[in-house]
Structures are given as C-alpha cells and as structure tokens.
Amino acid sequence: MASDRVAVPSRTESPGWVEVVLRVLGTGLLGLWWSRPSAMRYRRRRRSECAGCAHRYHRVMRVLIVLVWLQMVGIVALLAYGARPPTCQPPSLSSYNGATRYVTPTHDWVIPVRQVITAGNSGLALAYGKALGGQFCDYVPNGTLLGRMKDGFARGGTTYGHTYLTSLEPQLVYSDMAPVMRHESRHTDQWALFTLLGGPVAFPLAYGVDDVFAPGPYNNFERDAGLADGGYVLPDTPSPTTTRLIVAGALFAIFFFERHRVRRQVRLAKLLVHRLRIAEPPWWYAHTEPVTPGPAIGVVRRVSPAVADAMTEHRRLQQLGCPDCGAIGY
Structure with a gap:
C-alpha cells in the first residue's frame, strides 16, 4: 500500500x-x-x-x-576590555578599615563560577559601556565590573551579568557602597542561575515579564535582591499584580475565544492593503456585491476620501464567507 x-x-x-x-x-x-x-x-x-x-x-x-x-x-x-581591569579605589574620605575592605577580595568559589556563566552578557554590557565612554574597574569584594557612566542605564544603575553600570557620582565610602553592591551581587546570582537554566536571554525575559505585573519595588527579583539595599522605598500600598493579572487574563480569554474572528479580520486587512497597492479590480469583486456608502462613510469622505474608500472596501470584504471559522472562502 x-x-x-x-x-x-x-x-x-x-x-x-x-x-x-x-x-x-x-x-x-x-x-x-x-x-x-x-x-x-x-x-x-x-x-x-x-x-x-x-x-x-x-x-x-x-x-x-x-x-x-x-x-x-x-x-x-x-x-x-575586562581581562585585567584596575581595582576600584576607595574614596579619599574612607576610613582605614573601610578602605581596606574596599580593596580586599572575597575568596568564594561562587564568584568565578558566575563570572564564567555570565561572561557573554557581561562582555556585551562592557562593550556598550565603553562605547558610551564608561570608566570600568573591578570591585573586588564581590567580583563585579563597575562601570561609571554619564547615562545609558536605568534607575540608579543596571546589572548585566556581573557588569554593573551606574553614574559617575557620588563616590560612596565602603559602608554606603556595600549594601548597593550586595544588592547587585544578588542580581548577578539571578543572571547566572537563569542563564544556566534557560540561556542568556532567560533572566531579562523573566525580569521583564515580572516587572509588567509587579513594577518597581513590587518586582520579585528586586525583593529577592533586597529592596533596602537597592535604595528602593518600601511600598505601603497594595501590589497592582492581582489587578494586572486579572486584566491580562481577561484579554487572553477574549483573544482565545475570539481568535477565529481576529484571524479573519487580520486576513481582511491584509487583502485590503493589497487592494490599495494594485490598480486592477481585486478577485473578490466577482464574489461580492457593491456597497452603498452609509452616512458615516459620507462624513469621513469629506475629510479623507482615501480613508472612506478603504472603509467601503472593508464593508464589501465582510460579504466573504467564513466556512471554517476564520478562513476566508474563495
């Protein structure tokens, strides 16, 4: 057979x-x-x-x-650019103990492992910072590449892999710098974990989706990194996450149950765009009847005849059948 x-x-x-x-x-x-x-x-x-x-x-x-x-x-x-960066130096106002801790590396096996895992994203951020004139150094207590720039980063600073892009000023002493870098170090851990599990774009995608439903201090990744360390004001209002999830769920349900109609309207729109690009009568003229413009189209025609013609064509396209719930019958 x-x-x-x-x-x-x-x-x-x-x-x-x-x-x-x-x-x-x-x-x-x-x-x-x-x-x-x-x-x-x-x-x-x-x-x-x-x-x-x-x-x-x-x-x-x-x-x-x-x-x-x-x-x-x-x-x-x-x-x-970052194989042997200079060590970040403490500000001149630092105390002896603070200056010593500022330049003392932490011997933790996690630091080199996450540096290897996030090497690609960190290097892209480093090249981006260099292109904008950033000045980079190695913050040795947690192995972060610290890039100081005029602009080109979000909020007070942005971490990509183990590269942290922030502003040129102010120069913080160790007691003020340690919480910020602890916060960014946790972001590096998040980058490394998600890169290991899902690849180099997994963390930015997860962070972006979470930020849509839980913005700013409500973001779960920011909460995991420590809101106070990151300079966030602790929120005292309810999270908008539930409301946004309900709205997103409703939109998804509408699209899911009406997807055939949405698909049909998209196809009609494509046919209409194609019709406007050609001079000869389209094929559907043989399968439809001419449409008499209504009062609304007449009002639109006074402002834009082209838009009125497009509306008339769309009404004529509506005469085409839909035998399989969305596909246009020929």
Missing part, C-alpha cells in the same frame, strides 16, 4: 552535534533537555513529514546562531 505522506524537500541540515551545541549555549540546561536522543529523532521525523515543522526548525536554528554569536562577541569584548 502506497504511503499517503507527502515528501518534504529537505534542506541541508547541520550535524546533530551542532544542533546540540547551539541549543545548550543558547538555552542552557533547557536546551540539553531538548537535545535528548529521543526528542531529536522525533523532530527529525517530523521535519521529514511536515514542511511547516522544517521551516520552524530552521527559524529556531537561526535564532540560536544569533544568540550564540552575540555571546561569543561578548566573551571577546570581556577578554579585550
């Missing part, structure tokens, strides 16, 4: 080990899970049977190549 599967023309694919390397470097331990032999065999079989699966595979590979390439650029920048 002949097989009813449709053969999909195969592109030249990378060897299996290349895919494993890209997935691990691009998505961390999650990529290692995706690189299980059974999972790779399943995806290879799907690509041979499904053209869409093959296209998605190549898109994913291109994204992973870009991610890994950026990490390599960051590592090169880190080796070029």
Whole structure:
C-alpha cells in the first residue's frame, strides 16, 4: 500500500552535534533537555513529514546562531576590555578599615563560577559601556565590573551579568557602597542561575515579564535582591499584580475565544492593503456585491476620501464567507 505522506524537500541540515551545541549555549540546561536522543529523532521525523515543522526548525536554528554569536562577541569584548581591569579605589574620605575592605577580595568559589556563566552578557554590557565612554574597574569584594557612566542605564544603575553600570557620582565610602553592591551581587546570582537554566536571554525575559505585573519595588527579583539595599522605598500600598493579572487574563480569554474572528479580520486587512497597492479590480469583486456608502462613510469622505474608500472596501470584504471559522472562502 502506497504511503499517503507527502515528501518534504529537505534542506541541508547541520550535524546533530551542532544542533546540540547551539541549543545548550543558547538555552542552557533547557536546551540539553531538548537535545535528548529521543526528542531529536522525533523532530527529525517530523521535519521529514511536515514542511511547516522544517521551516520552524530552521527559524529556531537561526535564532540560536544569533544568540550564540552575540555571546561569543561578548566573551571577546570581556577578554579585550575586562581581562585585567584596575581595582576600584576607595574614596579619599574612607576610613582605614573601610578602605581596606574596599580593596580586599572575597575568596568564594561562587564568584568565578558566575563570572564564567555570565561572561557573554557581561562582555556585551562592557562593550556598550565603553562605547558610551564608561570608566570600568573591578570591585573586588564581590567580583563585579563597575562601570561609571554619564547615562545609558536605568534607575540608579543596571546589572548585566556581573557588569554593573551606574553614574559617575557620588563616590560612596565602603559602608554606603556595600549594601548597593550586595544588592547587585544578588542580581548577578539571578543572571547566572537563569542563564544556566534557560540561556542568556532567560533572566531579562523573566525580569521583564515580572516587572509588567509587579513594577518597581513590587518586582520579585528586586525583593529577592533586597529592596533596602537597592535604595528602593518600601511600598505601603497594595501590589497592582492581582489587578494586572486579572486584566491580562481577561484579554487572553477574549483573544482565545475570539481568535477565529481576529484571524479573519487580520486576513481582511491584509487583502485590503493589497487592494490599495494594485490598480486592477481585486478577485473578490466577482464574489461580492457593491456597497452603498452609509452616512458615516459620507462624513469621513469629506475629510479623507482615501480613508472612506478603504472603509467601503472593508464593508464589501465582510460579504466573504467564513466556512471554517476564520478562513476566508474563495
């Protein structure tokens, strides 16, 4: 019995080990899970049977190549600019004990491990800071690359990997600097953990999503790093997280249950845009009846005839059927 599967023309694919390397470097331990032999065999079989699966595979590979390439650029920048940075010096007003602690390194195995894990993102931030004229030094108590800049960072400062970008002033003594750097060191731990689990973009994505629903001092990553150490004012108002989650859930539900109508309107809009680009009558004129403009379109025509014509075309497009809940019948 002949097989009813449709053969999909195969592109030249990378060897299996290349895919494993890209997935691990691009998505961390999650990529290692995706690189299980059974999972790779399943995806290879799907690509041979499904053209869409093959296209998605190549898109994913291109994204992973870009991610890994950026990490390599960051590592090169880190080796070029931050391999042997000068040690951050304490301000002149520091006490003897404060100045000593300012330049005394901490012997903790966690510091070099997280520096290796976050090397790519740290190097990209270092190159970015150098491009903006930043001055960098090594804050040896926690192994953070401290970059002082005029601007180009968020809030009082921003940590990328183990690179901390902040302002030129003020120069803080150790007793004032220690809480801030302790806060940023915890952010470095978060960068390292998420990079190890999900790749170099895992932490910024997680932080961004969390900040949408829990902004500022309500952000769970900031709370984990210590609000007081980071200079945040402790909030005394209810968190907006619940309200935002309810709104997001309602929008998702509307989109999910009305996705067929949304898809149909998007297709109609694409047809309308295509209609405006061509001179000859479109194909749907043979399947629809002319539309008599209503009063609203007449009012719009006085202001913009082009918009009125587009509204008329859209009303005519509405006559097309929707036999499979969203697809336009031809």
